[in-house]
Amino acid sequence: MEKTVKVAIQGVLGSFHHQVAQQYFGEQLEVFGFHTFEEVARSVEEGIVDYAVMAIENSIAGAILPNYDIIDRHALYVVDEHYLPISHNLMALPGQELATIREARSHPMALLQCKHFFAQHPEIKAVDDVDTAYVAKVIAEQKIKGLAAVASTKAAEFYGLEILARDIQTVANNFTRFIILSKEKPILKMPPTKASLKITVRNEKGVLAKLLTVMSEFDLDLTKIQSIPVMSKPWEYTFFIDTLIADEKQFGEAMKQIEAKYGAVKILGEYQNRK
Amino acid sequence: MEKTVKVAIQGVLGSFHHQVAQQYFGEQLEVFGFHTFEEVARSVEEGIVDYAVMAIENSIAGAILPNYDIIDRHALYVVDEHYLPISHNLMALPGQELATIREARSHPMALLQCKHFFAQHPEIKAVDDVDTAYVAKVIAEQKIKGLAAVASTKAAEFYGLEILARDIQTVANNFTRFIILSKEKPILKMPPTKASLKITVRNEKGVLAKLLTVMSEFDLDLTKIQSIPVMSKPWEYTFFIDTLIADEKQFGEAMKQIEAKYGAVKILGEYQNRK
Structure with missing residues (x-):
């Protein structure tokens, strides 16, 4: 039996970070969600987890630009990178229809990336929130009708929401770059590129x-x-x-x-x- | 009588942004606090306010690095810059003493900048929160005892909190750079430097x-x-x-x-x- 890998991410489960952790490490993993990137780095530094998955370059979460500084301060090592195609989906409680949705919440950059969709649906008010998956979590837990989240398919699956519109982002071929972090420098099997x-x-x-x-x-x-x-x-x-x-x-x-x-x-x- | 200048900032009143708005425009101003930098930019673009004050370079709020991108997308103009010395202060409800404080909350970068202070006060647990002034607001509104905020002197003044320890930041001579934004390109009175x-x-x-x-x-x-x-x-x-x-x-x-x-x-x- 393979050992379970412990991986730290920022934000709630069902996020893009969670999705990348599963793509990279497979299903045999335990994911720990932290409130801040600072706490994510600390959890690797202190050996609470084996690795962290951290977004480092994209257009969806502006807040990731300072992450290299965090990596530097916590003396972590970048062991690999991983690209995730950006896919935004409108999701709501099961049984809801697109026509009954009055408001959609998500991270401001996610909403911005879906501006053509919202221009075509002026009846849905797009409202800024702190995170993508977090909105999905709140809708599911509080059973809020008429409200949709813009988030990953993973978030819909994780919180049992129904996707009402798939891939509503304006720009195609847009990726988010993630890096995989560890405490120790790994032994390289191939020359680095x-x-x-x-x-x-x-x-x-x-x-x-x-x-x-x-x-x-x-x-x-x-x-x-x-x-x-x-x-x-x-x-x-x-x-x-x-x-x-x-x-x-x-x-x-x-x-x-x-x-x-x-x-x-x-x-x-x-x-x-x-x- | 001078005309009141309308200025947009991100975050709650009593923040560093609020402080800069007053230093730059004087007291004859009306400050509008928005949840996100995106909304701040939009309020200038749509003429709801005359100017915005926006942090652009520092170490206290990592999230400000993407702000140039926001300025670009909303076709705003940088009309000036302003430097604010970073000053972190521990504050609590009036009548409290340092010895009764068990927890201090603030933005992770603010806490990090005060790490020597917290090393000297192991009885105070430093806990990450979303913002500096926001914690001051919550303490004041909910009258929470035993909890302190790490924030600006402006926040203490604005929310009626008492400063228990002044200038607790580790690094001296540290400034945050703010920029002043408008919708129109101003007529330059001097050659730009x-x-x-x-x-x-x-x-x-x-x-x-x-x-x-x-x-x-x-x-x-x-x-x-x-x-x-x-x-x-x-x-x-x-x-x-x-x-x-x-x-x-x-x-x-x-x-x-x-x-x-x-x-x-x-x-x-x-x-x-x-x-």
Whole structure:
């Protein structure tokens, strides 16, 4: 018998995070939902769970942009990435019909991604809420009629709601990127094709341009960059960078040159590019 | 008599946003609190308010990183910036003493910034909540004893709470950067010394390094950069960039070159650097 894997996620069960945890780890898992991403990271750090699944890049939950900072502060390791196609569905208590729905609640970004659907259904008022799956939970628990949630198929399944309209998002081919986190650096079975980095540089003229030119010369192709002012040192900046790796040796050489000339490099994770 | 200025903020009254609105616009103002940043932007777009005050860069509320994207989508204009020193204070119902406090609630980042204080007071349990001022509001309204909020002096004043410990943050000289937004581009009285840009580039090898090299050559000093994948075009990236402007003509020339060679430039605002 396989060992049950313990996985931490932010938010309630039935969320996109929950869906990714099952896709990635299979059914033999125990999922722990935490209120904040900070608590998720802490649960990995303290060994309460084996892994965390964390959204890191997308358009649905704005609040995920600071997650690299959380990963850094809790000394976690990015072991893999996973892409989930965004699929928003309108769901309500079983037996309800689309014509009886007067209001739909969800995360503001989810509602925004379904704006064409709501333009076609002006009788349904779209109202911002804190989360997608949370609304599904409340509707199911309090048996609220006339109200719908915009959430994942997983949420409908988990809370026993009926889907009244499927895939109501405006943009097709839109994915959310999740990362898998652990406390320990894993032993790599294959050469990594992607890495997440934290680089702290002095605020010298053009230092970022120079640093990125080095990366480009060593065939490192950036997929994400984000600056964070260093709290305790007003003139220093930290950059969180994701990069594709064409050749592992070139990657090592680039990091060496950046360390020598431009700033301190911390590798948050080396893993396989899944896109 | 001066006209009352209508200003939108995210969150409840007594927040850091409220504090900044008063510092910037003076007392002759009417403040409207909205649940989400999205609603704040919409209220400016629809002319319900004259301005919005929005946190854009700091370490206290992670959720603010996506705010440039919101500004862009609602076609708002950045008219100015404002820095507020971060000051966290422990507050409770009047008449309470520090020794009787068993729990303190606040935004996770606020609690983190006060970790030395809580290490010195192990008898007070620090618990994550959604907001700083919101906790102060709940304590005041429900008259909860033994519970403290970690929030601004404004929150204590606004909700009639007593400050039991002042400036309990660990890091000194830490500021939150706010921006002032309007629907119309204002007439500049002085040459701008800072700008907020949205630049959308093709995902070509080293394009960001080249673009930043151009900026550096024209004496533009970056203070912020953030990449956002373009939702509908999987191979394109958008960068939100803030830059100091040494010379307005050089700035114009750099933007012209970037437009010609690397991508589309949208100026979100040109204003005075206040740092």
